[in-house]
Amino acid sequence: MLIRQRIVxxxxxxxxxxxxxxxVQGEIxxxxxxxxxxxxxxxxxxxxxxxTIKTKYGDTYDCVDFYKQPAFDHPLLKNHNFHPKxxxxxTVALLELFLLKELLKMILSDKDIFHPPEGIAFExxxxxxxxxxxxxxxxxxxxxxxxxxxxxxYDPNNKFAGAGMSATLWNPxxxxxxxxxxxxxxxxxxxxxxxxxxxxxxxxxxxxxxxxIHFQAGNTHCFNTLCPGFVIVNSKFPVDVSFDTxxxxxxxxxxxxxxxxxxxxxxxxxxxxxDVNNEQVGFWRQEIFTKLTSFANNVEWGGVAYSSPSVSExxxxxxxxxxxxxxxxxxxxxxxxxxxxGETVHIDKTNVRVTDPNHYGIMDEPHWRGAKYQHMIFYGGxxxxxxxx
Numbered sequence: 001m002l003i004r005q006r007i008v009x010x011x012x013x014x015x016x017x018x019x020x021x022x023x024v025q026g027e028i029x030x031x032x033x034x035x036x037x038x039x040x041x042x043x044x045x046x047x048x049x050x051x052t053i054k055t056k057y058g059d060t061y062d063c064v065d066f067y068k069q070p071a072f073d074h075p076l077l078k079n080h081n082f083h084p085k086x087x088x089x090x091t092v093a094l095l096e097l098f099l100l101k102e103l104l105k106m107i108l109s110d111k112d113i114f115h116p117p118e119g120i121a122f123e124x125x126x127x128x129x130x131x132x133x134x135x136x137x138x139x140x141x142x143x144x145x146x147x148x149x150x151x152x153x154y155d156p157n158n159k160f161a162g163a164g165m166s167a168t169l170w171n172p173x174x175x176x177x178x179x180x181x182x183x184x185x186x187x188x189x190x191x192x193x194x195x196x197x198x199x200x201x202x203x204x205x206x207x208x209x210x211x212x213i214h215f216q217a218g219n220t221h222c223f224n225t226l227c228p229g230f231v232i233v234n235s236k237f238p239v240d241v242s243f244d245t246x247x248x249x250x251x252x253x254x255x256x257x258x259x260x261x262x263x264x265x266x267x268x269x270x271x272x273x274x275d276v277n278n279e280q281v282g283f284w285r286q287e288i289f290t291k292l293t294s295f296a297n298n299v300e301w302g303g304v305a306y307s308s309p310s311v312s313e314x315x316x317x318x319x320x321x322x323x324x325x326x327x328x329x330x331x332x333x334x335x336x337x338x339x340x341x342g343e344t345v346h347i348d349k350t351n352v353r354v355t356d357p358n359h360y361g362i363m364d365e366p367h368w369r370g371a372k373y374q375h376m377i378f379y380g381g382x383x384x385x386x387x388x389x
Contacts, residue, residue: 144306144307144308144309145304145305145306145355146304146305146306146313146316146355146356146359146360146383147302147303147304147353147354147355147360148302148303148304148316148317148353148354148355148360148361148362148379148380148381149300149301149302149303149304149352149353149362149379150300150301150302150335150350150351150352150353150362150364150377151298151299151300151301151350151351151353152298152299152300152337152347152349152350152351153349153350153351154298154351155297156297157297158295158296158297158298159294159295159296159297159339159340160186160295160296160297160298160299160337160338160339160340161262161263161265161295161296161338161339161340161341161342162186162260162261162262162263162270162271162296162337162338163184163186163260163261163296163299163301163335163336163337163338164184164258164259164260164261164262164273164334164335164336165184165258165259165301165332165333165334165335165336166256166257166258166276166332166333166334167182167196167197167256167257167258167330167331167332167333168247168254168255168256168326168330168331169197169209169243169245169246169247169255169256169257170182170209170246170247170317170318170319170330170380171199171207171208171209171246172199172314172315172316172317172318172319173207173314173315173319173385174199174200174201174207174314174315175201175311175314176201176202176311177202177307177308177310177311178201178305178306178307178308178311178314179198179199179200179201179202179203179305179306179314180198180199180200180303180304180305180306180314180315180316180317181196181197181198181199181200181212181303181304181305182196182197182198182302182303182304182317182330182332182379183195183196183197183198183212183214183301183302183304184196184259184261184299184300184301184332185299185300185301186261186292186296186298186299186300187296187297187298187299187300188291188292188294188295188296188297188298189290189291190216190217190218190219190290190291191215191216191217191218191289191290191291191292192214192215192216192221193213193214193215193261193270193284193292193296194212194213194214194215195211195212195213195214195259195261195272196211196212196257196259197209197210197211197212197243197257198210198212200212203223204240206242208242208243209242209243209246210240210241210242210243211237211238211239211240211241211243211257212224212239212240213230213239213272215229215230215284215288217229217288217289217290217292218290224239224240225239229284229285229288230272230282230283230284231282231283231284231285232281232282233280233281233282233283234279234280234281234282236279237274237275237279237281239272239281239282243255243257247318247330249318249320249327249328249389250327250328251327252327254326254327257274258274258275258276258334259272259273259274260272260273260278261273262338262342263295263296263338263342264283265341265342267286268286268293268294269283269284269285269286270283270284270286270292271283272284295340299337301332301335301377302332302353302362302377302379303316303317303330303360303362303379303380304316305360305383307383307384312383312384312385313356313359313383313384314383314384314385315380315381315382315383315385315387316330316359316360316379316380316381316383317329317330317379317380317381318330318380318389319380319381319382319383319385319387319389320380320381320382320387320389321360321361321380321381321382321389322361322362322363322378322379322380323378324363324365324378325378326376326378329363329378329379329380330378330379330380331376331377331378331379332376332377332379333368333374333375333376333377334373334374334375334376335347335350335375335376335377336373336375346372346373346375347366347375348366348367348375349366350364350366350375350377352364359381359382359383359384360379360380360381360383361379361380361381362377362378362379363377363378363379364377365377365378
């Protein structure tokens with residue numbers, strides 16, 4: 001491990017100086033963003049791993065001391081006060097080593113990870129097609145970006161301390177310059193938190209179904225732990241884990257992921273919780289935000305998909321239009337939010353948004369089969385692909 005780190009570090013240092021040098025006409029020069037990314041990776045390599053783990057799915061993770069994880073490289077998190085539980089356990093953090101291995105390739109060829117194509121960034125503003133009282137708002141990146149979602153009716157006075165869902169896991173066929181996802185999103189102004197699953201060759205360098213997190217703070221946005229901001233407290237749940245058991249159409253047994261995003265009412269940090277047991281995975285410190293330093297005022301659930309302008313629309317969910325059957329459709333269920341007192345509130349009213357009904361659809365069932373607390377949505381579509389549904 002130490003030999004590998006030393007070789008990679010030396011290689012990156014050589015590339016750093018060669019690619020940054022513009023004294024010779026015709027040589028490649030890194031952009032400021034690429035330069036910062038490379039500098040970040042060099043800092044990361046200087047943090048020795050406590051141990052290295054290779055999962056049965058082929059992913060490799062470096063475990064580092066809790067206090068040396070990348071989250072604390074954020075300038076606003078330098079002088080941090082740890083949660084008492086974290087001080088006691090001193091949990092190790094997982095670093096995405098397989099992404100580091102791709103760094104050289106991305107610098108020299110594929111720069112999407114440094115300069116996301118228009119549409120890969122998530123919305124920075126609210127949208128509600130069923131509420132004429134809401135002022136018209138624009139998207140930060142709307143071209144090639146499709147939604148089949150439901151959201152809380154717009155009200156700037158909403159105060160949500162979090163939200164949750166259970167969602168089935170699917171593996172739509174995705175090509176390069178495409179991605180598709182199912183996600184929970186909470187938002188206030190330009191600050192956004194998201195979690196769910198996605199198939200994203202640009203982000204993950206493969207077409208597996210993986211969990212993801214994403215935050216947007218003003219004009220800054222970041223997936224997983226690719227930049228400082230998310231503090232990991234539990235090494236059992238990597239934020240980019242791949243799922244080996246995926247839903248198939250007609251399966252009687254369903255395969256789900258359950259997650260929550262919850263605000264700590266004591267200190268304002270936003271926690272990511274996994275599984276029905278509400279296992280703490282990590283948190284975003286409130287200091288990195290400007291709007292989500294207080295409560296969120298919008299929550300949204302459902303499917304999203306992106307393709308570049310030159311590529312056809314990708315499939316979403318089960319890759320078929322929903323028919324209202326959990327065995328055949330992608331779904332999100334048990335939609336709920338937390339009020340400003342931290343109490344769970346089950347959602348009865350939502351507004352539907354489908355930006356491309358020719359390729360995607362959604363069915364909204366506030367009381368699935370008459371159940372009082374079982375708000376369920378079915379979503380999906382073939383995109384531009386032919387389907388045998």
